[in-house]
Amino acid sequence: MAYFLQQTINGLTLGSIYGLIALGYTMVYGIVGMINFAHGEIYMIGAFVSLIAFAVLGLFGITWAPLAIVLVLLIAIVFTGAFGWAVERIAYRPLRGSFHLAPLISAIGMSIFLQNYVQLLQGARLRTLPALVSGGVTLFRENDFEVRISTIQIAIILLAGVLMAALTFLIEHTRLGRSQRACEQDMGMAGMIGINVDRTISLTFVIGAALAAGAGLMVTLYYGSVDFFIGFLAGVKAFTAAVLGGIGSIPGAMLGGILIGLVEAYWGGYVSGAYKDVSVFAVLILVLTVMPTGLLGKPHIQKV
Amino acid sequence: MTSRLLLASAAALALAAGAAQADVTLGVASPFTGQNSSFGEQIKRGAEAAAAAINAAGGINGEKLILDLQDDACDPKQAVAAANKIVSANDAAVIGHFCSSSSIPASDVYAEAGIPQISPASTNPKLTDRGLTSVFRTCGRDDQQSAVAAAAIVSRKLGTKIAIVDDKSAYGKGIADGVRSALAAKGIHEALDDTLTQGDKDFSALISRLKSANVDFVFYGGYFSEAGLLVRQAREQGLKAIFMGGDGIAATEFASIAGPASDGVLMTFYPDPRDNPAAAPVIQAFRDQKFEPEGYTLYSYAAVTAFAEAVKRAGTVEGAKVAAELHKGSYKTVLGTIAFDAKGDPDTDPFIVYVWKAGKYVPLK
């Protein structure tokens, strides 16, 4: 039991990060119906910006952890959001309305570009950050096994919850959220009733990037190492999470992320690390064969 | 750094343009892009410095040594393409590749064309065990390393419940398998076997597993990036086992990722080539350029030196003769004096056990 609880904690932490990245995929898919393959790289950029921001704050002598983390989060959101905006403007907007594989290829190209851009400018070496937040709580012991949750794990789960709540508020109760939902329903109609469709789509990318920046910051704090290659694996898993939850559905993305995190943790804990990633994809294939639109996705009805 | 690279490539271009027919071209094949590009950088810097030193001293038999850099991205397919390019360009020999999985398929291409290959970093035994006479390396072999690690575990009684973890790379699995079988030969069987995925960051599930199996010693076969995270997360979760790794964790990044958790981690590695007094001026030259000659830099440097010396002794750049010459006699390099055996493996000093302390590694007493 204690062991199970420990693995659940591990899985929840990992799942919160996947969920935040998955939100970016799902929002973009919901509004423009494309797989933003470069989103994994946006997350990588978020992690790098956080690392650079920590170093810069260090120069100004801001090292008190809570203040530094909040400042870095804001900095990371601004810069990563700019990258999200630019990617949409350069690689996707010119392709809007062309056939559906064109943006996908453009996204793959963008992803290769961003990876190499960061590698060239920052070097291929892994970058590290000393642990800012340490310590943890031992929840209880069973025989020799102690169940621990570290401070940073608590922080990650909390931050993910806060960002998620902020996003839900934004979508449900603000003007921007309404425009977004309108564009999702019918872009042409939304344009006719005076919604600036281009701006709404751009902002969707910016919000997705901001959430990815949050995930990037957490990963930087949690693992303390960042390299230009982290976007790929995390991106693929987060995308899997988005599809699992039902792509286009915002609660679905978070649920999918947490499920993927838990599956990984349980598989790694009870079976072996060797086929951990296989378990993730196997769950995906199983769920989709039974529920072809994912867990919380809307059924696809095609009118003739 | 980028501007320096530009300068360097401009210089290389100028050299190539002014190259007379008689120049000796040496291929350097390594990953200059992709995940392993930092190792490619080490190999390139080492080779460039060695070539510059040789040219400053009048070249090889009066001919200038120029380098032909080829990227293989650590991808077997690109490695063969790079090898074909090197052979087509009539390069006299090749320094490379870095990854064993690139070196092995490429070595067939070089062997067929009869040009010598000296790998500064591919430690997989298969590279030289296949009976090719033109393959050499300046680094050690994984099986030697596993034997040293296993002997230390037994003689120093490092643990009773042992776990062996690898990263499923050819290198990591090779060394982990070696330790496993060497321990089995001594009647010790590990309590837990597991693997992790290269490029992954979260090992909490694995660590909880190690913790619940109560292991007190973990041998890890793999590279520094995962090893650093593994150790750091293990300490955060309160796992008190001793960790040990191979030469793959011999990078300063290991300590910066793991932080204070790196203290007490054991590792098998060569006697540090930087401790060799004969290498001091070379190392100083690197440091003057603000480049720390760590990892495989000096192995690459030594490979170039050995090649140049073999050409001098053979009096020709003809592949078969140079290879035959490399098998004979010994060579004075920054790694010390080395001789290659019939397989092409060097007789460098065996591996020793180090312990990490405050971000540096020192020999274990």
Added chain:
Amino acid sequence: MASGPSLETPARDHKALRNAGLAALLTLVLSIPFIGIRLDDSQGSNGLAFRPQWVAGLVVVVFVARLVLDQTGGLAAWRPRFPTGLKRGLRLEPPVSTILIALVLGLAFAFPLAPFASRYEIGLATSFLIYVMLGWGLNIVVGLAGLLDLGYVAFYAAGAYTFGLLSTHFGIGFWLALPLSGLAAATLGMLLGFPVLRLRGDYLAIVTLGFGEIIRIILLNWSDLTGGPNGISGIGRPSFFGLPFAATAPNGGTTFSKLFGLPFSPLHRLAWLYYVILALALLTLAFTSRLRRLPIGRAWEALREDEIACQALGLNPTVIKLTAFSLGAMLGGLAGCFFAAKQGFISPESFTFSESAIILAIVVLGGMGNQLGVVIAAAVLVGLPELGRSFAEYRMLVFGMAMVLIMIWRPGGLISGRSPSIRADLSRFKATGPEVAP
């Protein structure tokens, strides 16, 4: 950016300045983190290096460029114009095409004999042809049947490992293993296709991506069979009708060079490999062109255009999709078998997702469903990184950007227009059918 109706000059200048200012501001934000600030790892702690001059330079360049663009009619003016006649001209229609085909084939056959063709050029041409063949194989799935497959590399791997295992364990030669590899890959395609083909578009894409990764992870972990990360080495080379390419034959038999009285040269084997893949690729071409004209081929294209209409007409989408999927898989398997023979060494590293992405890019850049387009796209994607070898560090950067730019300039692919293979005479009705691309 659509330029507004031309107003009087001062207002326009004002707008241009504002636009340029915004562009410069964005450049400033984008360039600060990576161009302007660089992390320098100095002995384990993060140092920083600042490059303000780079950022300033870039901002000025963007500001000026934006101003100039606004004065000269926007970015659209800079878009390269492709002659619209290109599409028609390259369509393989007799009589032009007969001459063109003969010319291309002649060149292809003569290529290894050319004086400039050394090992590197022949090797490059061989891998180019592998990609052409893979592109044509995936084209059946993506281009003709309209199923987005992001895990095509799994079938390529299946073929390669089938031959690798047959060769090292049972000593089976290339020619016998070739059909077996195709069969193995097709079976795998069938097994995967059955449960997932009812999924739509992007769901299918992610499932196939997952499948490709599953196959790679199994290859990596099942060490007893596949050699794990060490892969399989010492795979047999194709022989010339039973004659090996070697300096001396193993059992005193005849070698290729002896039979023809040529001095031994490793180039012979490479040239032979080149001809083998050329033949395989041409067979694939003939096979797919033929299929397109058969009922099954028409059914694929009909399904791509409208699945519901097909069902209404009594076609069974599952069976049709499954044939497309398994035939595509078979071609991938054949290419994989050849790849194993060419390399002599295979390991899971050759079958990563990026390989799938490149093959897919070849199909899409070539203009979905277009056979000639695949050839041109394969030439671009194989050639571009190789041309860039001399500036190694920048080549993948350029490669990624080129993919984006090609898509923006030619969203339908280099040769667009996925015209139906069979065209009814519609001139009596309306001029055009359902044209999808640009």
